[in-house]
Amino acid sequence: ERVLTQSPATLSVSPGGRATLSCRASQSVSSNLAWYQHKPGQAPRLLIYGASNRATGISDRFSGSGSGTEFTLTISSLQSEDFAVYYCQLHNNWPVFGQGTKLEIK
Amino acid sequence: EVELVESGGGLVQPGGSLRLSCAASGFTVSSYYMNWVRQPPGEGLEWVSIIYSGGDTYYADSVRGRFTISRDNSKNTLYLQMNNLRAEDTAVYYCAKESYYGSGIYGMDVWGQGTTVTVSS
Numbered sequence: 411e412r413v414l415t416q417s418p419a420t421l422s423v424s425p426g427g428r429a430t431l432s433c434r435a436s437q438s439v440s441s442n443l444a445w446y447q448h449k450p451g452q453a454p455r456l457l458i459y460g461a462s463n464r465a466t467g468i469s470d471r472f473s474g475s476g477s478g479t480e481f482t483l484t485i486s487s488l489q490s491e492d493f494a495v496y497y498c499q500l501h502n503n504w505p506v507f508g509q510g511t512k513l514e515i516k
Numbered sequence: 517e518v519e520l521v522e523s524g525g526g527l528v529q530p531g532g533s534l535r536l537s538c539a540a541s542g543f544t545v546s547s548y549y550m551n552w553v554r555q556p557p558g559e560g561l562e563w564v565s566i567i568y569s570g571g572d573t574y575y576a577d578s579v580r581g582r583f584t585i586s587r588d589n590s591k592n593t594l595y596l597q598m599n600n601l602r603a604e605d606t607a608v609y610y611c612a613k614e615s616y617y618g619s620g621i622y623g624m625d626v627w628g629q630g631t632t633v634t635v636s637s
Contacts, residue, residue, distance in 0.1 A: 440620065441619075441621065442620050442621050442622065444622070444623045444624070446561075446624070448555075448561065452629075453610060453627035453628060453629050453630065454553075454561065454610070454612075454624070454627050455627070456623050456624055456625045459617055459621060459622070459623030459625075460617055460619075460621040460623075463617070463621075465623065465625060466625075495560070497560065497561055499624070501614070501622040503574065504563065504566050504574045504576075505551060505553075505563040505566065505614070505622075505624070506563065507553075507560065507561045507562065507563060508560075509560050510560040510561070
């Protein structure tokens with residue numbers, strides 16, 4: 411069973427700064443990895459699919475990279491609305507989520 | 517407009533049952549993979565169940581044998597029948613449409629706003 415491990419659990423960054431979130435898979439998942447943003451009281455939102463493709467309507471401040479077992483979500487020029495919890499997810503017969511990284515204001 | 521609206525959540529005693537509904541508009545439920553995902557209080561997202569466009573279903577180990585996912589094509593609605601509920605099933609439950617982008621790549625691109633299930637005596 412493939413497992414996703416996200417790091418760090420919490421990341422503190424100042425507005426205007428850059429955030430780098432990591433997701434590691436226990437086995438290679440090729441490029442089959444997605445990233446989601448989740449804010450309290452809202453539905454999760456798809457940001458990135460296929461490791462590096464931005465979903466419809468997603469700002470180019472969000473970028474994804476990686477393949478195999480190591481993946482990164484980078485958010486540049488952080489704005490107040492970016493502070494949220496971010497999850498990586500793969501689909502291998504069924505979906506699997508990482509445990510999440512909380513991005514908070516420094 | 518593509519939209520998912522969940523309903524059916526509420527307070528139920530341990531051992532009880534609930535049926536969640538997820539009404540879709542703007543697309544055909546039976547043409548896509550459809551998921552239920554939950555978030556327990558203070559925890560992260562947890563995948564619960566999926567129904568493929570072809571009808572195959574899968575469940576997380578924690579709910580297999582107690583939960584059943586289904587769809588009604590005539591109503592364009594997804595369901596989750598939850599039986600023998602436990603305190604640990606307490607969560608916000610989301611339905612999510614999963615799109616296929618080719619080359620084995622997927623993404624849950626449409627989500628409902630969620631419905632809250634509380635299992636408590």
